[in-house]
Every structure is written in structure tokens, then in C-alpha cells.
Amino acid sequence: MNWPEPIIRVQSVSDSGSPIIPDRYIKPPSERPSINSTQISNLNIPLIDLGDLKNDDITKREATLKQLFLACSEWGFFQVVNHGVSPQLLDRAREVWYGFFHQPMEVKQAYANSPVTYEGYGSRLGVQKGAVLDWGDYYYLHYLPCSLKDHEKWPALPSDLREVIDEYSAQVVKFCGTLMKILSKNLGLGEEILQNAFGGDDIGACLRVNFYPKCPQPELTLGLSPHSDPGGLTVLLPDENVAGLQVRKDDQWITVKPAPHAFIVNIGDQTQVLSNARYKSIEHRVIVNSDKERVSLAFFYNPKSDLPIGPAEELVTPETPALYPAMTFDQYRLYIRTKGPRGKSQLGESQNSPR
Ligand code: OGA
Numbered sequence: 001m002n003w004p005e006p007i008i009r010v011q012s013v014s015d016s017g018s019p020i021i022p023d024r025y026i027k028p029p030s031e032r033p034s035i036n037s038t039q040i041s042n043l044n045i046p047l048i049d050l051g052d053l054k055n056d057d058i059t060k061r062e063a064t065l066k067q068l069f070l071a072c073s074e075w076g077f078f079q080v081v082n083h084g085v086s087p088q089l090l091d092r093a094r095e096v097w098y099g100f101f102h103q104p105m106e107v108k109q110a111y112a113n114s115p116v117t118y119e120g121y122g123s124r125l126g127v128q129k130g131a132v133l134d135w136g137d138y139y140y141l142h143y144l145p146c147s148l149k150d151h152e153k154w155p156a157l158p159s160d161l162r163e164v165i166d167e168y169s170a171q172v173v174k175f176c177g178t179l180m181k182i183l184s185k186n187l188g189l190g191e192e193i194l195q196n197a198f199g200g201d202d203i204g205a206c207l208r209v210n211f212y213p214k215c216p217q218p219e220l221t222l223g224l225s226p227h228s229d230p231g232g233l234t235v236l237l238p239d240e241n242v243a244g245l246q247v248r249k250d251d252q253w254i255t256v257k258p259a260p261h262a263f264i265v266n267i268g269d270q271t272q273v274l275s276n277a278r279y280k281s282i283e284h285r286v287i288v289n290s291d292k293e294r295v296s297l298a299f300f301y302n303p304k305s306d307l308p309i310g311p312a313e314e315l316v317t318p319e320t321p322a323l324y325p326a327m328t329f330d331q332y333r334l335y336i337r338t339k340g341p342r343g344k345s346q347l348g349e350s351q352n353s354p355r
């Protein structure tokens with residue numbers, strides 16, 4: 001399998017300095033970011049201080065657990081501070097990727113990806129000929145399982161990228177392990193149930209680093225079309241200086257205002273399935289702007305890819321019957337890998353685009 005059309009890097013289009021964007025990035029009017037949705041609103045996704053999980057005061061600990069439950073069940077998205085990963089490491093992780101994307105095109109092209117594994121330097125998701133494309137390039141790499149991790153497929157430059165990203169990934173995986181226990185307990189399950197359903201130590205983990213170049217006509221396009229994340233959990237390290245991520249809340253797109261050194265966490269489709277929809281995997285998208293480029297690191301924590309994932313049996317009752325058939329993650333993600341980002345149609349939910 002290969003791409004249906006020659007790949008053009010969005011960064012090259014942006015660097016060309018043209019005041020208008022090529023037609024292939026222009027979204028139909030109903031999908032464009034409207035003035036309303038880009039307006040500054042006071043609404044933001046929940047911000048949770050995980051430091052209180054270690055508070056001596058049990059009421060503080062329980063209040064934090066409750067905040068997490070509400071964030072997973074009502075928002076599907078939240079920011080966390082005091083998550084245990086050092087601010088210096090977060091900054092280094094962002095910097096090495098700016099370093100990568102700012103190298104000459106020939107250097108980056110050596111890592112060009114294909115739609116078979118998606119590993120490497122890419123500029124589109126999905127292989128449908130003639131599709132309207134998103135205004136973003138990315139780099140996709142595997143961290144777990146160890147059998148899929150291959151340093152040769154990670155950028156060799158900047159020279160400390162591999163080391164920094166190894167350390168960053170190890171810490172994010174550890175953080176996700178902690179979160180999985182909390183999410184499991186918050187469902188009334190034993191703390192290991194969710195992690196075991198994901199395959200215990202045999203989980204998958206990969207990183208998608210998004211690069212959204214400056215765009216001369218941001219009102220006509222999107223950096224990333226609406227989608228929900230197919231995997232288990234996503235831990236996003238946003239660019240602190242440039243907003244771009246929008247989360248769907250009822251009929252609105254809410255622009256996330258990043259808190260300093262916070263992670264943005266969201267529930268993926270597999271966690272929605274396992275929780276039998278007690279937790280929600282929410283649609284999100286990315287808008288771009290004309291004066292600042294933006295980098296984000298999306299770390300995906302996924303179930304072992306060949307395990308059938310269905311609603312946890314403890315959560316299936318006569319009142320709450322199973323909402324989804326069991327399916328492996330390998331089967332599940334084929335959809336997004338061929339069709340590209342398409343809202344939440346994969347979970348059988350279709351929604352009108354919010355204004
Ligand atoms: C993703 C994603 C959001 C962002 O990569 O799946 O939703 O802010 N990224 O780049």
C-alpha cells in the first residue's frame with residue numbers, strides 16, 4: 001500500500017510564503033472553524049492537581065478522585081498538573097522536536113512514512129484519493145512493545161532526541177500506569193482490572209508529534225480534522241504559547257488554554273468500550289493560525305493490539321447491557337488508517353458538527 005497522491009509537506013507550502021492556501025486544504029464551509037468557535041470563552045476543560053492524591057487529608061484525596069471521575073465521564077478530557085514528570089524534561093521533549101522539524105527538508109525526507117505502519121515523517125492520515133487534507137505534518141514512532149521499537153526509525157538528529165524521547169516515554173508510560181489504576185478504581189473495579197484488560201505489561205505505546213506550520217488562511221482549514229483517539233489513553237504535551245486544540249462539549253468547540261507544564265489527558269475509544277461508555281472518548285480537532293507555528297506531542301497508551309477488547313464484564317448488567325462487541329485494537333484502528341479522521345463514526349455515533 002502507498003499514498004494515493006504524491007506527498008507535499010505542509011511546512012513547504014507554508015514556507016513558500018503564498019498568501020493563499022492550495023485547494024486541497026480548503027474544508028467545505030460547514031467544517032471550517034467558525035468565528036464563534038474561535039472566540040475566547042471562559043470555558044476550559046477541567047484542571048486537576050494530582051499532588052492532592054498524596055495529601056495526608058483523606059477528604060483531599062477523595063475530592064481529587066471524584067474530580068477525575070467527573071472529568072472522565074462528563075468531559076473525556078482534562079489537564080493535570082503535579083503529574084510527576086519534571087518540567088525540564090517536558091521542555092526538552094518539545095525542544096528536540098522543534099529541532100527535528102526545523103532541519104532541512106532532505107534530512108526529514110529520509111524518514112518519510114508509508115500508510116502500512118505510519119512510522120516516520122508524514123503529512124496525511126488516510127489513503128482516500130482526492131481527500132481534503134489537514135494543515136499539519138507529523139512524526140510517528142513506536143515505543144512499546146519493545147519488539148516494535150526501533151531507534152533507527154527515530155530521528156538521529158538533534159543528537160539527543162532519542163535519549164530525551166526514551167526518557168520522556170518511560171515517564172509517560174509510568175504516569176499512565178498510575179492513571180489506569182485510578183480510572184479502574186473509579187469505575188468500582190479492582191485497581192488492576194483496566195490494565196489487565198489492556199494486556200498487563202504488554203501494552204502498546206506510540207508517539208505522534210504534530211507540527212502545524214503557520215497558515216495564511218486559518219479560517220478555511222484545520223490542523224487536524226475532528227476525530228476521537230482510537231486507543232486507550234492519550235497524554236498530550238501541548239505548545240504552551242500557542243492554543244490550537246479544541247474539544248467538543250455538547251454543541252460547542254472549546255479551545256483548550258494550556259496550563260504551564262500540564263499534560264492534557266483524554267480518554268480513547270478503547271477505554272470508552274471497556275468502561276461500557278461510563279467514560280467518554282470525545283471528539284477534538286485542531287485549529288491553526290497565521291502567525292505562529294505549533295508543536296504538540298500526543299502519546300498514545302494502547303491495549304496489546306491482538307487482544308479482544310469489549311466492555312468489562314463487571315460493568316455489564318441487565319440495566320446496562322454491553323454497548324459494543326469485542327474487537328482487537330488491530331482491527332479497530334484499520335478504520336482510521338484507511339479513512340482518515342472522521343469524528344466518532346467508528347463507535348457508531350454520528351453527530352452534527354457543532355457551530
Ligand atoms: C492527536 C491530536 C491534538 C493536538 O494527535 O490525535 O488530537 O493538539 N492532537 O495536536
Ligand code: NI
Nearest residue numbers: 227228229284
Ligand atoms: Ni487526537
